[in-house]
Amino acid sequence: MTAGPGVPTREPSPARSEPAGSGSRRGSRLRTLTRVLPLGPATALLAVFLLGPVLWSFYGSFTNAALTGAHARSQDWIGLDNYARLFADPVFPLSLWLTVLFVVASAILGQNFLGLGIALLMNRANRVVSGIVGTAVVSAWVLPEIVAAFVAYAYFSKDGTLNQVLAGFGMTGANWLYSLPMLAVVLANVWRGTAFSMMVYRAALNDVPVEVTEAAMIDGAGGITRLTLITIPMIKNSITTNLMLITLQTLSVFTLIWVMTAGGPGNQSTTLPVMAFQEAFKFSDIGYGTAIATVMLLIGAVFSIVYIRALRPGKE
Amino acid sequence: MAPRAVPTSIASPRKDVSALVSNGILIVIALCFLLPLAWLVLASLDVKASYQTQLPAELSLANFTAVLTPGLTFLPLWNSVLLSGGTAIVTVVASVLAAYPLSRYTMRFNKPFMYAILFGTCLPITAIMVPVYSLFVRMNLLDSLPATIFFMAATSLPMAIWMTKNFMDSVPISLEEAAWVDGASAMNALRRIVVPLMRPGLGVVFIFVFIQAWGNFFVPFVLLLSPGKQPAAVSIYSFFGQYGAIAYGQLAAFSVLYSVPVILLYVLVSRGMGGSFTMSGAIKG
Numbered sequence A: 001m002t003a004g005p006g007v008p009t010r011e012p013s014p015a016r017s018e019p020a021g022s023g024s025r026r027g028s029r030l031r032t033l034t035r036v037l038p039l040g041p042a043t044a045l046l047a048v049f050l051l052g053p054v055l056w057s058f059y060g061s062f063t064n065a066a067l068t069g070a071h072a073r074s075q076d077w078i079g080l081d082n083y084a085r086l087f088a089d090p091v092f093p094l095s096l097w098l099t100v101l102f103v104v105a106s107a108i109l110g111q112n113f114l115g116l117g118i119a120l121l122m123n124r125a126n127r128v129v130s131g132i133v134g135t136a137v138v139s140a141w142v143l144p145e146i147v148a149a150f151v152a153y154a155y156f157s158k159d160g161t162l163n164q165v166l167a168g169f170g171m172t173g174a175n176w177l178y179s180l181p182m183l184a185v186v187l188a189n190v191w192r193g194t195a196f197s198m199m200v201y202r203a204a205l206n207d208v209p210v211e212v213t214e215a216a217m218i219d220g221a222g223g224i225t226r227l228t229l230i231t232i233p234m235i236k237n238s239i240t241t242n243l244m245l246i247t248l249q250t251l252s253v254f255t256l257i258w259v260m261t262a263g264g265p266g267n268q269s270t271t272l273p274v275m276a277f278q279e280a281f282k283f284s285d286i287g288y289g290t291a292i293a294t295v296m297l298l299i300g301a302v303f304s305i306v307y308i309r310a311l312r313p314g315k316e
Numbered sequence B: 001m002a003p004r005a006v007p008t009s010i011a012s013p014r015k016d017v018s019a020l021v022s023n024g025i026l027i028v029i030a031l032c033f034l035l036p037l038a039w040l041v042l043a044s045l046d047v048k049a050s051y052q053t054q055l056p057a058e059l060s061l062a063n064f065t066a067v068l069t070p071g072l073t074f075l076p077l078w079n080s081v082l083l084s085g086g087t088a089i090v091t092v093v094a095s096v097l098a099a100y101p102l103s104r105y106t107m108r109f110n111k112p113f114m115y116a117i118l119f120g121t122c123l124p125i126t127a128i129m130v131p132v133y134s135l136f137v138r139m140n141l142l143d144s145l146p147a148t149i150f151f152m153a154a155t156s157l158p159m160a161i162w163m164t165k166n167f168m169d170s171v172p173i174s175l176e177e178a179a180w181v182d183g184a185s186a187m188n189a190l191r192r193i194v195v196p197l198m199r200p201g202l203g204v205v206f207i208f209v210f211i212q213a214w215g216n217f218f219v220p221f222v223l224l225l226s227p228g229k230q231p232a233a234v235s236i237y238s239f240f241g242q243y244g245a246i247a248y249g250q251l252a253a254f255s256v257l258y259s260v261p262v263i264l265l266y267v268l269v270s271r272g273m274g275g276s277f278t279m280s281g282a283i284k285g
Helices: A025-060 A081-088 A091-124 A127-142 A145-156 A161-168 A181-206 A210-218 A223-234 A236-251 A255-260 A272-282 A286-311 B015-044 B062-067 B070-104 B110-122 B125-138 B145-169 B174-181 B186-197 B199-215 B218-223 B232-242 B248-272 B280-284
Strands: none
Touching: A025 A286, A025 B070, A025 B110, A025 B125, A025 B145, A025 B186, A081 A286, A091 A127, A091 A181, A091 A236, A091 A272, A091 B015, A127 A181, A127 B015, A127 B248, A145 A161, A145 A181, A145 A255, A145 B015, A145 B232, A145 B248, A161 B015, A181 A236, A181 A255, A181 B015, A210 A223, A223 A236, A236 A286, A255 A272, A272 A286, A272 B125, A286 B110, A286 B125, B015 B248, B062 B248, B070 B110, B070 B145, B070 B186, B070 B199, B070 B232, B070 B248, B110 B145, B125 B145, B125 B218, B145 B199, B145 B218, B174 B186, B186 B199, B199 B248, B218 B232, B232 B248
């Protein structure tokens, strides 16, 4: 496919199980080197463009780097000033609360339960209907995020589709994006992201053997009992995985909120990603924005560690 | 793990009623999910479109012909192709190379490397955009298409390496052993034997990365400044924000043009995967 790094491989037998007594210590070191070499490009990319920014984020949060002015080129070390300012900033607790609200309401409650519900119902519905639902749910997910955001904006705007539908039922809808901005972005994110949970749970439910649920049914267990005592425990791992992944995805949602409300009105829908962006680019305070970014990274890291511990890869 | 998965239970006296209710609820859900999209389709065909969802007085393609100009559509879409294609190529090449030793040799750092990769898949990319921006300013990489491609490739690499390794694990090693006996180097075996055998898997990884990059708004929005380099995701945003009176019909038409490629690619992948979820392999670890 490509001209990989032209490695002069001395060892023509890199099989999994090595024949005994293959060369000296130096030879084995050379062999390890040639084996490791293909990892080079990926490692370099990850180190420069992923690890680099993460480390830079920790460093930059202790400086007064700015977008313009004297501190744009040469920033000074200001210690914990950004963090002191952050914890004194009245927007920060609000923003943190809105982020938690956004994640809990749209991911953990909305996407997760709706996705599970759809997956369960699909197992009982006929093939055509579940095909239609699957397509409908996935189509919101597969659209580019900016288009999904425009569509959600149009849907929730004052004279948009939602209020038209409500008017059809004789109700007067609110001006969603101004009076209830969080509700609007939460619902929009449920609409956009439920497909992921639905697909995870569909795959998981397909792995639950029908014999088990049928045995329970013969023993007289009702629908709810079967669900809570048999199906849910059997797909427990998928639930954990899904919850972690959608939490992390929702934590970093920016475009949807930015297009729909831009964090407003006031700061009423300013989640942490929006706040970091505004501080850094609207108010030209890179150092402060970086401090917010670092807080987000730490929150993400905690979730990641919990998730990885739950998953335990590479049990070789 | 599980034995054959039969989709529905065989016999149940209440099946008809519960199936009817299930079908009913699902149809309502489907309508709720499709309703917002109706605006997009109808407005793109309506010259007098607004935020309201309405049947166009007359169906016309005027919105499409209005936006199908080099500056408005072709250049941004071409930039999107360059950005997403470049990202996908870099990602696939780097992850094939990386997956080979991870899949074929038992090495001391395989496990820590895979842990690091998994940790990387969890990073909230939005969080690092501010530090990435200031890093790019420092390294004079702002507004550089190649640098943006490398950054986007780095963010999609963890997931891509994970998927590629899983695909590569399922390619039997015996064929390579035959090649080694004939004196081929590991890289030759990878290029001549493994890569051709896992072409469908690599296609999935490529399309997966391409779709993500195509839809990404935030990264090019922050890192690419000159309009001539911006992909469709960003140009559509300026189109939406710049003019006082928004041409909703044209916005919708442009959105449709921009969305169609990824929808087609998604259909391609989901057909190829037999409808199973592309990430299930990665999730099961």
